[in-house]
Amino acid sequence: MDAADEFCECFPAAYLAFHRRDGRRGGLSNASRAVLQHLSRTGPISIGEAARHLDRAQSVVSEIVSQLEGHGLLEREPDPDNRRRTLVWLTPAGLERLRTDADVLDRTLVARAMHHLDETTRRGLIDGLNALVSASRKETP
The missing domain is CATH 1.10.10.10 (Winged helix-like DNA-binding domain superfamily/Winged helix DNA-binding domain)
Structure with missing residues (x-):
């Protein structure tokens, strides 16, 4: 399984764990x-x-x-x-x-989960996601 497949396998679970449940835009x-x-x-x-x-x-x-x-x-x-x-x-x-x-995403749920991670892991998640989004902007359709 390549990195794209691994990310796509993990993403739904992350979304379900952290999405807003308060009737977004309430x-x-x-x-x-x-x-x-x-x-x-x-x-x-x-x-x-x-x-x-x-x-x-x-x-x-x-x-x-x-x-x-x-x-x-x-x-x-x-x-x-x-x-x-x-x-x-x-x-x-x-x-x-x-x-x-x-x-x-529900910022409180994310903050609670982030609290259980060490600073290096937290920074890696944030930097990695920012890099992935940045890379998507460089792609041509």
């Missing part, structure tokens, strides 16, 4: 996720700008922003260049929610 609608993701890439913008970028009606985006603000994931702030404009931006809780929403 609680965020696709529209809310799109607003949060867009803001994470653009930085603070007005609701009108967000509506144009997301190709949604301004009233729809405004409602989504209000809901996210009510959950503490977004905040409104005055535009430093134009005090009549209001910008929306992610709170630290919003940034954290985006991070955890994107997780495929």
